[in-house]
Amino acid sequence: MRLGGRLAAAIEVLDDIGRRHRPVADALKDWGLSHRFAGGGDRAAIGNIVYDALRRKRSAGWLLDEDTPRAIGFGALLLEWNQTAQSLNEALDGDKFAPPLLNADELKAIAARQLDDAPPVVRADIPDWCEPLFEQAFGAAWVEEGAALATRPPLDIRVNTLQADRSKVLAELAETGAKAARIAPHGIRIPPIAGDGRHPNVQAEPAFQKGWFEVQDEGSQIAATLAGAEAGMQVLDFCAGAGGKTLALSAAMDNRGQVFAHDAEKARLAPIFDRIRRSENRNVQIVTKPTELGALSGHMDIVLVDAPCTGSGTWRRRPDAKWRLTQKQLDARKGEQSAILDAAKAFVKPGGLLVYITCSVFDEENGEQIAAFRDRNSGFVSVDHRQLWDSRFPGHEAAARIGAAGGISLSPALSGTDGFYVCALRKGG
Template identity: 85%
Template structure:
């Protein structure tokens, strides 16, 4: 397929997403199934246009004067693919599968508008109702932080030290562009792709099948490392999901001690069993029933709560989610977070840690949630997060935002990671 056919297909997928309010991955999968003539390169390019259009929906729409699927599809190519209005019309001219060429009003809008002059929420590529949330969290730099969340993400890998080391994995990934991660000591990063490129399928590598590494954002790796799990500890990963942080904690503990992996939704835990077998993690017990959790009360050195949240910190990877998010959903997540914190405090032993993590950048889900919990529970006190950060990641003081109340925040603009929040509370009584 030529660029015109790929753009037309991307517009079709964007129309489907808008009409049926469905996740982008589902819409792309269905398009591929109904257009089997499209090769892997075509599907990758179409997916890139769709994802770019959703990441840059506000700025792409502003550039062309409207936010229709057509406008944001064209806008994505202008903003992310190095195209100009002239080069696009030249590429599409004479292609019977291409959408109509840019119109005179569209060409005029593109010529007259500069993104630097756009409203802040447009430059940030976020819904208007989220702008106060970003400003509250980031202050004067909030539009830049939003814009960073609208960029293409890298592919991050965590080396499984139970099976390999970073040099060994890097040697296996020669030719992929893989380099050591900037912060996480066991992290590897493959840079964001350009244009119609695609990341290598690292999960097809023999090294992955042998359990040498897992795909995990560097921010998630950092949060796991900050929790301080060590050999011999008793740890409860209360919202374990597919087990990414569980496996990271297990490796940090060198398979000694115990990790109890729990999730209220059993289906979320399903992938963890294969991951445990492949990675050689032997100190993980998966627990799902309340009766299995009861004996853990007041016995855990660390209780890790990777809380359900809006996922606003992951919008680089899931850009469709930011356009579906509502205030009602945010309120529901906040209610869940509060209930989970209250439920998990009972498992922390005296002197132990309650570690609260989200992949959100909203203070309502982060600092405010911790402050409300501490108001209800005076026996939980934040550790010295600056000292904790400097001890774990010396030389990277500028890569994290350390809050005055004692917490750590990561973001694409500041840290080069997804957006993450971390707070460790020590139980004093």
């Protein structure tokens, strides 16, 4: 397929997403199933246009003065593919599968507009209702941080130190452009793709099958490191999900002590079993029954709460979620977070840590949530988060925001990671 056919397909997928309010992954999968003639390269390029259009929906639509699937599809190519209005029309001219060329009104709008002149919320590529949330979280840097959440993400890897070291994995992945991560000591980063490129399928690598590494954003790796798990400890991952942080904690403990992985929705735990077998994490116990969980009450050195949240810190990877999110959904997540914190506190032993993590950038889910918890529970006190950060990641003092009331925030513009929040509370003895 030429660029015109790929653009037309992307516009079709964007229209499907908008009309049926579907996740982008589902819409792309269905398009591929109904267009089996499209090769892997074509599907990757179409996906890139769709994801770029959703990440840059506000700015792409602003350039063409409308937010239709056609406008944001063309806008994505102008913003992310080094195309100009002239080069696009030249590339599409004569291609019977291409959408209609840019018309006079569209060309006029593009020629008259420079993104630097757009309203701040457009340059940040966020919904209008999120503007005060970003201002609250980032202050004067809110536009820059919003824009960073609209860029293409890297592919990050965590080396499984039970099986390999970083130099060994880097040697295996040398052809992918992989480099040591900036902050995470066991992290590896493959840079963001450009144009119609695609990330290598690292899960097809023999090194992955042998358990040498896991795919995990560097921010998630940093959050697990900040929890401070050490050999011999008793640790409860209270919202373990698929187990990414569980495995990181287990490796940090060198398979000594116990990590208990629990999730209120058992189905979320399903992937963890294969991951444990592949990685040889031998100190992980899966806990689903209330009787098993109850036996841990008051005995844990660390209780990790990777709370359900809006996922606003992951908008680089899931840009469709940015446009589906509502205040009602944010309020629902806040209620869940409060209830989970109140349940998880019972498992912390005197002197132990309750570590709260979200992949959100919103203060309402982060610092405000912790402040409300402490108002309800005077027996928990925030640790010195500046000292915690500097002790774990010396030399990276400027790579995190330390909240006035405690807590550590990561973000794409500042840290080069997804958006994360980490707060550690110590239970009084």
